[in-house]
Amino acid sequence: MEREHKNQHDEIQQQYDMHFAHEQLTYRYFKEMQEIRKKDRQQMKKINEEERIARAETMYQLEDGQYFIKNGTLMYKLSSKDIVAKASVH
Known part of the structure; x- marks a missing residue:
């Protein structure tokens, strides 16, 4: 047993x-x-x-190539006169 x-x-x-x-x-x-x-x-x-x-x-390649990439986002290096010119056109 x-x-x-x-x-x-x-x-x-x-x-x-x-x-x-x-x-x-x-x-x-x-x-x-x-x-x-x-x-x-x-x-x-x-x-x-x-x-x-x-x-x-x-x-987005610029003619003068002034850009850089930050955190996977394209950032442009524009002079202040270019920014003013672009803003006034629109």
Whole structure:
């Protein structure tokens, strides 16, 4: 009788161990997938930013080339007389 009880206990322990191992594998899998998705998002963000900057450079090149890019946004270096002239035209 004691032997049957021990066998039953061993079976329950094995089931628990299997369940615990499965949970550990699942957690590790989702953690790795999360890291992969994060790296992919960062890479796509970087590629999109580079493409946006390249498009801005090709679309908005000034004749004298007086512009710079700040935080992915095109900024112009205009003299005050150019700003006044542009404002008065419109």
